Amino acid sequence: MENNMKKCLFKHRWDLIIIGVFAVFIIISFAAGFDFGIRTVNNFIDSFIEMIVLIPLMFILIGLFDVWVPKEIVEKHIGKDSGIKGILWVVLLSMLQAGPLYGAFPVAYILWKKGASVRNIFIYIGAFSTLKIPMLSFEIGYLGLKFSLMRTLFTLPVFILIAVLMEKIFGKNFEIKQPDSDKKD
């Protein structure tokens, strides 16, 4: 436990240094009546209060989502179907995951190895980067349902089109490689 905490502190050392420096900046600004500093601190406090209320609630939702959603069932279907059904499974899989864009590449490799079509692989990447359910909950919370719906509805055809184009251009001999660093697992 203590080791974990040390690791966590080390991982965030730059952030913690910046936060520490900022804390000193707050004290000095108010002590010296430094106008630029006070304005900055007020900007910070305004956004901090507004943001910090929502976030813990969202993470509880994401955590629950994580323990209840059976990703394995979906993964089993990937690669088997190649038609519309295949697309639906791929989109569903991508929506259930979390993580940044570069987290999608190793999964793309696995999909490729399992025999998924080039089109479905790129649909996966598009859907993974824009339709993750945990992210959508953040989007709706901060930017509203209207924005989220509109963006999602426009993004869906765009990345399907991109996937179709990618298959047209690279289709026949397209090969996804696994970088050396990942080969261990």
Place this chain on the structure above:
Amino acid sequence: MWGLLIGTTGAVIVSLIFNREKTWKGIKSGARMFINLLPPFITVLILVAFVLTLLPKEILIQLMGEEAGLTGFAIAAVLGSISLIPGFIAYPLSAILIKNGLGYPVIAVFITTLMMVGIVTLPLESKYFGWKAAVTRNLFSLTGALIIGVAIALLWKII
């Protein structure tokens, strides 16, 4: 805000009824993610506070507001393509920018490029797909993001 509070409370209660152990595990994993996010999140808020003080609202709106048109889209696309901000931070950040006068279409371009285009991760992506496919995918995604922005700009006021 209240919707989220009610939704979360409801989800926790339903989850508790079905499985107490799983619920606890879920809340714990959520809390862990939250604690891990907090330091970078506060750092971004600090940087944004400085940017908002240094860059007055009028100039921000002039550069990226509705009147800025395609210039605003271009700036948003560049920012989104080069930065590596997780969505957990990007959405609150976008909400701050909207409060400071930016329009939703520009934010859509920023969010979409942020998620689908990765200049910094291009070398990594090319290891999987090869340079040609990686660059092509990124260029297509960039174009797509701009199209999405224009589409939202056209429809936002109508709907």
